[in-house]
Amino acid sequence: MTGDRVREISSPTNPLIKDIRALHMRKARAETGLFVAEGARTVREALDHGVVPEMLAYRADQRDQPAVAGVRKAAGDAGALLLEVSAGVLEKISQRDNPQSVIGVFRQRVRKLSELDPAKSQVWLALEGVKDPGNLGTCVRTADAVGAGGVILIGNTCDPFSPEAVRATMGSIFAVPLYAADTAEAVAFVRGWPGTCVGTALQTDTDYRTVAYSAPTLIVNGTEQSGLGPEIRAACGKLVRLPMRGRADSLNLSVAAGIMLYAVWHRLEGSAR
Numbered sequence: 001m002t003g004d005r006v007r008e009i010s011s012p013t014n015p016l017i018k019d020i021r022a023l024h025m026r027k028a029r030a031e032t033g034l035f036v037a038e039g040a041r042t043v044r045e046a047l048d049h050g051v052v053p054e055m056l057a058y059r060a061d062q063r064d065q066p067a068v069a070g071v072r073k074a075a076g077d078a079g080a081l082l083l084e085v086s087a088g089v090l091e092k093i094s095q096r097d098n099p100q101s102v103i104g105v106f107r108q109r110v111r112k113l114s115e116l117d118p119a120k121s122q123v124w125l126a127l128e129g130v131k132d133p134g135n136l137g138t139c140v141r142t143a144d145a146v147g148a149g150g151v152i153l154i155g156n157t158c159d160p161f162s163p164e165a166v167r168a169t170m171g172s173i174f175a176v177p178l179y180a181a182d183t184a185e186a187v188a189f190v191r192g193w194p195g196t197c198v199g200t201a202l203q204t205d206t207d208y209r210t211v212a213y214s215a216p217t218l219i220v221n222g223t224e225q226s227g228l229g230p231e232i233r234a235a236c237g238k239l240v241r242l243p244m245r246g247r248a249d250s251l252n253l254s255v256a257a258g259i260m261l262y263a264v265w266h267r268l269e270g271s272a273r
């Protein structure tokens, strides 16, 4: 590690610190293409997936703690700018009341649908107009858990790189490729999907357990408030409903996505045996 890639910073008004703090705002994230992920475990997850932070800030007085020292060395060796900061400075750039000892600044990556190869995985997830960052992050985490090929964000969604969304992914933001498309592009893409494309909706009587899924299966979920829009709904080959016995009028979006991801994964694995 070369010394000129390490800066000691004790002032919260340092310009680099101000730039990192600004990444809490969507506008700054959009302008810079950067985002923040907190915690040594999350940064380790990134490095394990070959994603190197542009900058890594850590508490100077904790630099030799094993978890901090490990990511500090790996990130520094891979070319990250290391910021050795005071506890007060780390508190300023953290979103949490109880700040982590490590904060990474990473470059955002969202792919186009033209880069997506459906054959790369048996199961894929698409979310139309997801608005809640916790839901988006949980969906990415669950998609990772079943080995989904990626998550497609359709239309106007919340920012997958907001601190809330990133935190909810628990590191899976670095493992699961994200794709983005407007509604017209997504409709054409869904129509050309080579396997099963299944929309989840309340407005159907088809029980999700009765469908014969074929690989690759694309699961499409609607927005929290109004569900699937008419264009995407019409483009999906099938619509399914998760039956509900009690009085709830719908499931939480990420719960519905999780049930579908597991059901499709198990069904396709079972049929491959």
Ligand SMILES: C[S@@+](CC[C@H](N)C(=O)[O-])C[C@H]1O[C@@H](n2cnc3c(N)ncnc32)[C@H](O)[C@@H]1O
Pocket: 200, 201, 202, 220, 221, 222, 223, 224, 225, 226, 227, 228, 240, 241, 242, 243, 244, 250, 251, 252, 253, 254, 256, 257
């Ligand atoms: C909170 S729900 C949206 C409810 C909305 N009022 C509607 O009419 O669809 C968010 C998304 O989760 C999925 N979802 C929730 N409950 C579901 C269920 N019981 N069956 C199928 N999909 C469900 C659908 O993709 C839905 O668009």
